[in-house]
Amino acid sequence: MNLLLAEVAQATQRLAAAGVPSPRFDAEELAAHIHGVKRGQLHTVPDADFDARYWEAIARREAREPLQHITGRAFFRYLELRVGPGVFVPRPETESVVDWAIDAVRDMDVAEPLVADLCSGSGAIALAIAQEVPRSTVHAFELDEDALTWTRRNIDASPDRARVTLHAGDATRAFEGDRSWNGRFDLVISNPPYIPLTEWEYVAPEARDHDPQLALFSGEDGLTTIRGIERVAARLLRPGGVVVVEHADTQGGQVPWIFNEDHGWTDAADHRDLNNRPRFTTARRAVP
Incomplete structure (x- = not known):
């Protein structure tokens, strides 16, 4: 040796x-x-x-400093992303979320899919979709100023940067001031914060002490941002468009109910990741 x-x-x-x-x-x-x-x-x-x-x-x-902070890079699907302090490190579990979303977009009879990535962080989801759905256009929203530095860096370094537009702002208010975007999107996807504030002490040190708090915690039950994502998706999606939202493995019985028929959704369902844990909810905008 x-x-x-x-x-x-x-x-x-x-x-x-x-x-x-x-x-x-x-x-x-x-x-x-x-x-x-x-x-x-x-x-x-x-x-x-x-x-x-x-x-x-x-x-x-x-x-317990994250491995990716030490190396300065994170691998996500076919991407190598720059990451460090101030941005959420993309996890392997999110790859199954993106996998479902890409398949859904490819199944649509749409020549140039329009996608919104809410709570973009490092840009992992936006860039993966842009790379694997070559004629797509992606609008990525990120609120945290420190995270935005990394989002911009990764988008600028991507060969698909011309098809990804970064917006600095609250994902739960995406395009709120421009009604021309309403009802136009084919896909809304998000890996939002979803940890309840009451579970702070149970979060792994790598996340709790190094990931941005804005990317982790969302209200007493962890669902505050997801409720906001539902409202934005309902406004942005065209009839038949789909939403995909990641959540904690303990929330699989709760999140689908947020996307209920009374709000104009159909086919709300929960899905498991590669570890067979509840991981993300999907729903389709009802067709009149």
Whole structure:
């Protein structure tokens, strides 16, 4: 075993003792990042090239700083995004939300789909849809000024940037002052804040101490922003258009009721992620 692999083994033990959920993966990912190789190439790093900064990175992760903040990047579907303090780090669970949405848009008989991404954060959802639905146009809304810095950076670096428009503002009031957008959108999608304020102490340190509070918490029951998203989606979507909203795995029995028939919705349903946990709700705007 070369020196780096031996250090990775020690680092794995340290991260496991600190309660890091994926200690081996994180130890290897940090080693690869520091040494400028892929994880599968760690064995090729000569002992003489071992970089002591590795242990600085491990100490940061041991203190439960997000892996993505240390490396400065997050992978989401086919994207590599820049992330850091001030922006919500995209999670793998959201990939299943986007997967459903992309399939729904592709099934529509629409040449150039119009999409709204509410609470855009890093821009992960907006950019994934723009990349995988090549003729789509996406309007992304983000309120937090710090997060907007990262959203702009990722959009500006994207080859699909011409089809993604970023709006600085409250997602629950999207296009409120411009009625010309009402009833035009094919898809409204959102990964909004949904953690109840009463559950602050139960949130993982990586999120609680490093993700923006605006991206995490939403009222006493966690559903305040989702209710606002419902009202915006009802206004923006055309008849037959769909809304997709992520939620906590404990909210699968509540969120579909927000998109009820009295508000002009049909086919409200909840869906599970790849871990078989309730993860997102979809609904269709009723056709008169």
